[in-house]
Amino acid sequence: MKRTALVFLFLLATGMAMHSAEPSRTSVSQAKELIAASLTVQQRRLPKLQVEQFYESGPSTFWFFTVMWEGLPKGSAVVGNYAVDPYTGDVFSAVSSCDEIHTAALQNLQRRIRASLHLSKAGYHRLKTKGPLCEE
Numbered sequence: 001m002k003r004t005a006l007v008f009l010f011l012l013a014t015g016m017a018m019h020s021a022e023p024s025r026t027s028v029s030q031a032k033e034l035i036a037a038s039l040t041v042q043q044r045r046l047p048k049l050q051v052e053q054f055y056e057s058g059p060s061t062f063w064f065f066t067v068m069w070e071g072l073p074k075g076s077a078v079v080g081n082y083a084v085d086p087y088t089g090d091v092f093s094a095v096s097s098c099d100e101i102h103t104a105a106l107q108n109l110q111r112r113i114r115a116s117l118h119l120s121k122a123g124y125h126r127l128k129t130k131g132p133l134c135e136e
Helices: 002-021 028-038 104-116 121-127
Strands: 050-054 063-068 078-084 091-093
Touching: 028 050, 028 063, 028 078, 028 091, 028 104
Parallel strands: none
Antiparallel strands: 050 063, 063 078, 078 091
């Protein structure tokens, strides 16, 4: 009986340690808010603006999104394609190598989201990546 209890406690402790090792992530709705905050004021005012998630083939640590609007006749309705690191809240252009996006609105939102994830500056720097299209 004691051995069974010890094995159970070991497995419980191991599971808790593994769970706590996994960093918190933003939600998809938070990622969409981050992308909206990365847009210019003019882009945010476009009619019927929407942020849609799309899935890359193959494994990726990033979430990918396309921002679209109503568009003009014979014109593109795509505002841009973006990648969000769900662990840090960093936003990148999904079509330009290594282009991380920085706006005042985005940085304010990132601070709030990172605080809600209990992500310290040290933790952020440990998780920080170069972006989905960067060559290492």
